[in-house]
Amino acid sequence: MASARTPRTADDGSGSRRKSSNAATLGDVATHAGVSPATVSRVLAGNYPVSRSARQRVLRSIRELNYVANTHARALAGVQTKTIAFVLADVRGPSFAEAAHGVEQEAARLGWLCLIGTTQGDRERELAIVRLMREQRAGAVVLIGGVADADDYNEQMTELAYSLRAAGSLLVLCGRPPLAPGVPAAVIGYDNEEGAYAITSHVLAQGHRRILFLGGEERHTTSLGRLEGYSRALKTFGVEFDPSLVEHGVFTRASGYQLTKKRLAGARDFTAVFAATDVMAAGVYAAVNEAGLSVPDDISIVGYDDIELAQDLRPRMTSVHVPYEELGRTAAKVAADEDHQREDWPGLQVTLKTHVVVRDSVARLD
Amino acid sequence: MASARTPRTADDGSGSRRKSSNAATLGDVATHAGVSPATVSRVLAGNYPVSRSARQRVLRSIRELNYVANTHARALAGVQTKTIAFVLADVRGPSFAEAAHGVEQEAARLGWLCLIGTTQGDRERELAIVRLMREQRAGAVVLIGGVADADDYNEQMTELAYSLRAAGSLLVLCGRPPLAPGVPAAVIGYDNEEGAYAITSHVLAQGHRRILFLGGEERHTTSLGRLEGYSRALKTFGVEFDPSLVEHGVFTRASGYQLTKKRLAGARDFTAVFAATDVMAAGVYAAVNEAGLSVPDDISIVGYDDIELAQDLRPRMTSVHVPYEELGRTAAKVAADEDHQREDWPGLQVTLKTHVVVRDSVARLD
DNA sequence: CTGAAAGCGCTAACAA
């Protein structure tokens, strides 16, 4: 019934400074149930013996007062907040979304909440957000996707890793290269280089020798890794690496489109295009079609990520499958595992496998 | 350089019970700067006069100690946390992602943090998450996308709206029908019915009379709205509504594919398909192609949402454009606006416009 | 302009 606290109904409206909400507190529940706050806390936590009758009464009071525990108070009192923060460049990227979904799913399954922040690929903003997350005392901070590498990147990230750990939290790098050994961070990745090597090899095996590589920003770790795989495959096949066949843009459809259009306007000195992401590849398709050329007869195209879109493009696109959802899921699992709080936690590095999915976008050159 | 605080390096490992992190607190800063905690707080808040010299010292100490304010403590002390929670069915839905992006962008611009939760379209889970968000004392809770309407839905959501408001928070319904008038919630929407009416009219105007409607779950508000627009257009054109031309599934590519495949296996008694979402429509394309039929010569297809994919399908798909990003942006703006905390806040309802984007997926029947 | 002190709501010793 009426709680013991003064109901601020009638006397309200005359600006009482503190706008404390009138939600029931643990103390209210205790009073209502005729027990001490500690007892209420104990039935809530369920980690301590409480008599049946007391528990019953408390539970009833909770229901009647519509009590909801205050997370902040709880956090302040020293309980690790079960929230895992994840940070990515842009929720709209299908592969990011897939990974985010994995994180979200697993986190929910484990009863964790997710905090999300996006950076638009801006390093500064990323750093700022991670700091913000630390301020929120998130149980872990998961960074999804590559970044534009810069001289001070490693240093700053390393510092963040330590600072997070000092706060009982954990830095999880997801789809991004590891920091120096010994730095307290978990790395959940897949091999960009390997996948790119495999798919480039596939294209080369079909007889192509002039393959245009469309990458993201020049120092973007993901782009870099894929470019390396590309050039290693070239080497394996005894084809000389031609820097003029490498273009840099960003990981969007528009960028893939622009870049391709530009190249198509010049001498057509390539027979295939390897777009660093499927999304970029969609732009390549559009530009090639617009130029009145056919895929794969005139230009072969391959992508990377194997998002759903790859099956909707016509002809269906050959791509490198990356288990993004599992990546996210694993990240969440690691984040939620309290093991990493142990003094002697050895760090963790998981590398997931990728594989080429062959479809119809590469022509055999004879 | 070296901080003044004790580095917990050597003497550690002997399990100190409370695993309080060694992060600097406001008190530490105060001591370091030789002022009182209150002064530090004032400097931080910047809402009260503080002498130049004191401010200088405090600022320096903050920097030197690498101090980060504890959000939870702050929240507990009564400051509204600048976090806006948003809840959606699945981050992977491109239209949701777009809206989420809008929320995120605007929130970031305003200095707010985003909390995210996904429901997989499960009503129970949605309710649970909103409660969780309330527990987090989020400044606002934004619900993105429709839900499967049920008898008690309105009642429960209304209760939530009041309970959120009581906690100084706000319920924002985004792309979902309003609750009863007077309920303290903001509604940012677009007209599902109108858009569906427009695009169905377009198809009818091209001479089609038998249009298969592929919807989501039967009581899903979004699906429902679109179905209504569909049947109203039919009526306008004097075409009788045929329930056998309506199929229900879920808003995924796979569902669109299955449904279409099933219908294609039977008598082909339709010349066009209106998929309730573009994502479903992609599945329709796949099934139609697989059956050896051509779009739009054999089957015309239209979608709804106008996501990027619509331009990548071949032929490019006619669809209803929904300003999802703006939807999200508006939601965030409303959420962050403290106006809604006023006693006499009148509620808010915004309806954004949609429009049909005509591409190449509808054949003219003569 | 500054400091002391009283909480915000909860948890976790420590006693009983």
Next chain:
DNA sequence: TTGTTAGCGCTTTCAG
């Protein structure tokens, strides 16, 4: 089994 009692880190009166 239960209650009492300190805090967690910050904000904000209320006095200087």
